[in-house]
Amino acid sequence: MPSFDIVSKVAWHEVDNALAQAQKEIGQRFDFKDTDTELEKNADGISFRSSSEDRVKAAVTVFREKLVKRKVSLKFIEEGDPQPTGKGGARILVEVKEGIQAEHARKLVGALKESKIKVQAAIQDAQVRVTGKNKDDLQKAIQLCRGLDLGIELSYVNFRD
Numbered sequence: 001m002p003s004f005d006i007v008s009k010v011a012w013h014e015v016d017n018a019l020a021q022a023q024k025e026i027g028q029r030f031d032f033k034d035t036d037t038e039l040e041k042n043a044d045g046i047s048f049r050s051s052s053e054d055r056v057k058a059a060v061t062v063f064r065e066k067l068v069k070r071k072v073s074l075k076f077i078e079e080g081d082p083q084p085t086g087k088g089g090a091r092i093l094v095e096v097k098e099g100i101q102a103e104h105a106r107k108l109v110g111a112l113k114e115s116k117i118k119v120q121a122a123i124q125d126a127q128v129r130v131t132g133k134n135k136d137d138l139q140k141a142i143q144l145c146r147g148l149d150l151g152i153e154l155s156y157v158n159f160r161d
Contacts, residue, residue, distance in 0.1 A: 003131040004159040018066035045095035053090040073153040099126030
């Protein structure tokens with residue numbers, strides 16, 4: 001039976017490249033001179049630190065621009081609120097979301113069932129597997145999922161006959 005998987009995966013190499021480009025640009029730009037602006041990737045996400053709240057927001061904007069240029073969807077990132085640090089500085093944590101959360105997966109499965117397309121959808125870890133009897137039904141299911149606005153970036157992989 002034909003099937004495919006709906007996933008939400010980040011191209012981590014592109015995120016790393018965007019981070020490196022943002023660090024380089026921040027190091028060269030005059031408006032970031034003597035602001036001690038730092039970008040650091042850690043287990044929680046990407047941490048931005050600077051001497052003022054305006055500069056840290058500007059650093060996040062530079063990073064977002066680099067992501068867009070590298071064709072990484074901004075739906076993958078979730079920006080936190082600026083938090084004060086010592087010496088009057090500010091810090092922002094940007095989380096990179098990957099995988100389909102259970103809530104979004106249930107919405108996908110519910111939408112596929114309501115559509116009366118002859119496919120079955122099953123939630124498996126952080127992805128949704130869709131199976132059907134013919135390719136046309138699967139293609140209709142993909143079109144339906146593309147039309148939904150869940151606030152996450154979806155991709156369709158492992159299409160099998």
